[in-house]
Amino acid sequence: MTEALDLKQLELRAWKSMHQDGLWELTFALFLFAWFARDVTGIPLVGIGLIFAGVLIFVLGKWFITVPRMGMVRFGPARRRKRWQLIWLLAAGILATYALLVLTVGRDTPWLRENQVGVGIGVALFLVVVFSAIAHQLDCPRFYFFGAVFAVAELASLGLDTPLVPLTGSVVLLIPGVVALVGFQRRYPPTGGKP
Amino acid sequence: MTQGVGDREGSKPLAHIDRVIHEPARLMIMALLSVVESADFLFIVRQTGLTLGNLSSHLSKLEAAGYVEVEKRFKGKKPHTMLRLTEPGRAAFQAYRQNMEQVLGDRPAEETGDG
Numbered sequence: 251m252t253e254a255l256d257l258k259q260l261e262l263r264a265w266k267s268m269h270q271d272g273l274w275e276l277t278f279a280l281f282l283f284a285w286f287a288r289d290v291t292g293i294p295l296v297g298i299g300l301i302f303a304g305v306l307i308f309v310l311g312k313w314f315i316t317v318p319r320m321g322m323v324r325f326g327p328a329r330r331r332k333r334w335q336l337i338w339l340l341a342a343g344i345l346a347t348y349a350l351l352v353l354t355v356g357r358d359t360p361w362l363r364e365n366q367v368g369v370g371i372g373v374a375l376f377l378v379v380v381f382s383a384i385a386h387q388l389d390c391p392r393f394y395f396f397g398a399v400f401a402v403a404e405l406a407s408l409g410l411d412t413p414l415v416p417l418t419g420s421v422v423l424l425i426p427g428v429v430a431l432v433g434f435q436r437r438y439p440p441t442g443g444k445p
Numbered sequence: 446m447t448q449g450v451g452d453r454e455g456s457k458p459l460a461h462i463d464r465v466i467h468e469p470a471r472l473m474i475m476a477l478l479s480v481v482e483s484a485d486f487l488f489i490v491r492q493t494g495l496t497l498g499n500l501s502s503h504l505s506k507l508e509a510a511g512y513v514e515v516e517k518r519f520k521g522k523k524p525h526t527m528l529r530l531t532e533p534g535r536a537a538f539q540a541y542r543q544n545m546e547q548v549l550g551d552r553p554a555e556e557t558g559d560g
Contacts (some may be wrong), residue, residue: 321488
């Protein structure tokens with residue numbers, strides 16, 4: 251308690267402390283692993299199942315690991331406003347992507363088959379934009395890193411047609427995720443139900 | 446006591462420094478609660494580094510002053526304490542900040558060095 255009392259920094263530090271549990275890294279690592287598993291098995295349901303598992307692990311992790319060790323907090327209206335803006339932005343992005351897929355892939359557009367590199371670059375750029383928006387709105391610079399890993403994996407998969415690409419991306423996210431989770435648990439041991 | 450100091454010309458704001466908030470641990474609690482809407486006991490412990498007993502004692506004083514609202518409830522069988530600044534608490538913290546800025550902000554430029 252010897253540092254200067256900067257209220258903005260205090261709020262930011264409190265906010266960031268709730269996101270240093272490694273759960274985002276582990277969730278996105280599982281998303282990339284879902285891509286790998288789908289490519290290896292050839293069954294889309296395996297990938298979708300793993301994505302849902304990732305979301306479930308994130309929610310349960312927050313509930314059973316982060317909150318019991320870190321406590322609960324409700325941030326101010328500015329944070330809530332930013333979160334809603336992000337939700338609307340992502341919802342619009344998902345709808346636009348879905349519309350694009352229906353209009354292109356759904357109609358078996360030959361242009362897509364002929365321009366796979368262009369489409370791949372477009373997808374990579376889209377991923378960078380989405381993750382950058384999340385990083386900005388959530389004040390979490392790590393999302394720039396996640397965006398870079400996803401974009402590089404997408405670009406690499408254009409040249410290297412192997413499931414090892416998403417698997418490598420998954421490991422790249424898994425390692426810092428596990429390190430952060432272990433560090434978080436050491437830094438904030440359980441309180442034994444008190445208070 | 447600040448009363449005597451405050452009587453001197455030019456030191457009026459010192460007389461208005463809220464001594465309930467002025468204690469460092471309570472100042473930290475007030476500052477933290479001022480930037481969030483509400484937080485539980487554990488969150489304040491984690492952010493301030495205070496012990497449970499210490500925090501409890503300081504919160505009693507803040508609650509007695511009417512600055513902090515303590516809401517006790519149960520999550521299953523476990524007690525859960527949520528804390529938030531009251532409106533008078535926010536106003537008092539704001540006034541405290543303004544007073545401190547007035548007290549410390551008018552330091553002459555030539556006095557910035559130690560010698």
